[in-house]
Amino acid sequence: MPKPHVYKFCFGPWNISEGQDPYGPTTRPAQTFDWKLDQLKKLGFDAMMFHDDDAVPDIDAKSDAQIRKETRELKKRLHDSGIAAEMVAPRLWFSPMTIDGAYTSNDPKSRKYAIERSLRSIDIANELQTDILVLWLAREGTYLRESKNGRRSVELLVEAFDKMLAHDKKIRLAIEPKPNEPMDHAYLPTIGHALAIAQLTRDPKRVGCLIESDHAILAGLDPADEIDFAMAFDKLWSLHLNDQNGLKFDQDKPFGSSNLRVAFNQVRALERNSYGQHGEYVCFDVHPFRTTKVEHWLAHLDNSRRTFLRLVEKARTFNEKQAHELIADRNYAALDQLVLEHLMG
Numbered sequence: 001m002p003k004p005h006v007y008k009f010c011f012g013p014w015n016i017s018e019g020q021d022p023y024g025p026t027t028r029p030a031q032t033f034d035w036k037l038d039q040l041k042k043l044g045f046d047a048m049m050f051h052d053d054d055a056v057p058d059i060d061a062k063s064d065a066q067i068r069k070e071t072r073e074l075k076k077r078l079h080d081s082g083i084a085a086e087m088v089a090p091r092l093w094f095s096p097m098t099i100d101g102a103y104t105s106n107d108p109k110s111r112k113y114a115i116e117r118s119l120r121s122i123d124i125a126n127e128l129q130t131d132i133l134v135l136w137l138a139r140e141g142t143y144l145r146e147s148k149n150g151r152r153s154v155e156l157l158v159e160a161f162d163k164m165l166a167h168d169k170k171i172r173l174a175i176e177p178k179p180n181e182p183m184d185h186a187y188l189p190t191i192g193h194a195l196a197i198a199q200l201t202r203d204p205k206r207v208g209c210l211i212e213s214d215h216a217i218l219a220g221l222d223p224a225d226e227i228d229f230a231m232a233f234d235k236l237w238s239l240h241l242n243d244q245n246g247l248k249f250d251q252d253k254p255f256g257s258s259n260l261r262v263a264f265n266q267v268r269a270l271e272r273n274s275y276g277q278h279g280e281y282v283c284f285d286v287h288p289f290r291t292t293k294v295e296h297w298l299a300h301l302d303n304s305r306r307t308f309l310r311l312v313e314k315a316r317t318f319n320e321k322q323a324h325e326l327i328a329d330r331n332y333a334a335l336d337q338l339v340l341e342h343l344m345g
């Protein structure tokens, strides 16, 4: 194993959510951004993730000058709190302009809107001193296969990425794949798709990825394998750890909550690839349960980090020598039990 290092942690304001689901309203009152920033600091996290409109609310109604002013004020607040901005992500799935998709919409006006908003997000990232633009391509896909041309959609995505790469020489695009939800089928469902499309852009070196555990599980993949794959290309620039009970809606449960062994293997993959050595953060894209009371509102974040750190200890104390011997002897039954007993402690 490479030399151990210290991890840095972050989450986004949306991870202190109010409990609404498609079948019922909120169960906790909305809180201000400042309150959320205070909680993040109190919990001892290092950075915050931002959608463009987390940084500048109501962004579509504001001028570039106004956006710049508000972003600078935010940067000062972050600086005063000793908190970094991990990334900025254009929220391209709320606006009436993106009902039929953003970069791959059938309507050229919508595509133009999506690109312009992405360029504004890059300007915000610059002001917040992060070079990571996260692209979760929520509505780039189909409900109805015949409504879009898949080949043309790939070309439109490349065209959009190229405009972003040209807009700023230093920005790096971290594609966050997800196979479905809200779409029936998304165009970039896995890390393989994200890294493949990078090769078609004007600067493949600046197009990488973000792995979310749940999204890999929803694609029927093992998130640890996705981590090893992305890191073999040096392209894992951010991470959304969470958990998910099988193939259903995106659950965003606390890290390790459903399957501790799958979580252990993700941590092992991060450790063996020295994730974080170039300043990357461990982010938790987790939500409180709908049932969570206001007084326990932050438990899912604290618990995810606690589980992560316990699993780092477990990865570092795993009996690698014994594991190698069992592997050499093809005694995978004993290897299986070695892992289970190690995790049970």
Ligand code: GLO
Binding pocket: 089, 134, 135, 136, 176, 178, 212, 240, 250, 285
């Ligand atoms: C939803 C995604 C979402 C993104 C976030 C950042 O399934 O995981 O939470 O990570 O919007 O772009």
Ligand code: MG
Binding pocket: 176, 212, 240, 285
């Ligand atoms: Mg995510």
